[in-house]
Amino acid sequence: MSTGECKPMQRLFFALWPDHEVRNRINRLACELPEQAGQRHHPEDLHITLVFLGTVAAGQHACIEQVGGGIDLRPFTLHLDRVDYWEQPQILCLSASSRPAPLISLVQQLWSGLAGCGFKVEKRAYKPHVTLVRKAKKRLHARLDSPIEWPASEFVLAGAAAGEKPPRYQVIERWSL
Numbered sequence: 001m002s003t004g005e006c007k008p009m010q011r012l013f014f015a016l017w018p019d020h021e022v023r024n025r026i027n028r029l030a031c032e033l034p035e036q037a038g039q040r041h042h043p044e045d046l047h048i049t050l051v052f053l054g055t056v057a058a059g060q061h062a063c064i065e066q067v068g069g070g071i072d073l074r075p076f077t078l079h080l081d082r083v084d085y086w087e088q089p090q091i092l093c094l095s096a097s098s099r100p101a102p103l104i105s106l107v108q109q110l111w112s113g114l115a116g117c118g119f120k121v122e123k124r125a126y127k128p129h130v131t132l133v134r135k136a137k138k139r140l141h142a143r144l145d146s147p148i149e150w151p152a153s154e155f156v157l158a159g160a161a162a163g164e165k166p167p168r169y170q171v172i173e174r175w176s177l
Helices: 020-032 058-069 101-115
Strands: 009-016 048-057 076-086 091-095 129-134 142-152 154-161 170-176
Touching: 020 091, 020 129, 020 142, 048 058, 048 101, 058 101, 058 154, 058 170, 076 101, 076 129
Parallel strands: none
Antiparallel strands: 009 048, 009 154, 076 091, 076 142, 091 129, 154 170
């Protein structure tokens, strides 16, 4: 079911998009963090990127959406249990100590399909995370006493207009697991 409209040139990515309850828990956690210089993510834009595609021409949208529609996996739960600071690119993020096998399979299936659309497969290890603050100045590494459980029953294709600062995201298409 399409929930948005693709623009001719748009930065696109596949992502896990939180439900209302998970979004509220993540936002509460972000608000409880020590004061951070930087750009806090808008609560409606919180997500976990599965595959970042970058700026995509309109002619590639059909292939990308076909890849999304071809995924066959069962729902799974991700346990977000850490707050980490990544030196490069200076982000404060919520992350998972372990990566469930279905999540890794989802990312691999997406990349496998996208290779047929002409995309270069990412070689770096996949690290699921929710960006909380960009251009963060304070380092913070902490294990959460109560992990946030994220039941993943769908994934999305989302996008932002190229050059939009700060970026705001729009869900373009949703697929159930």
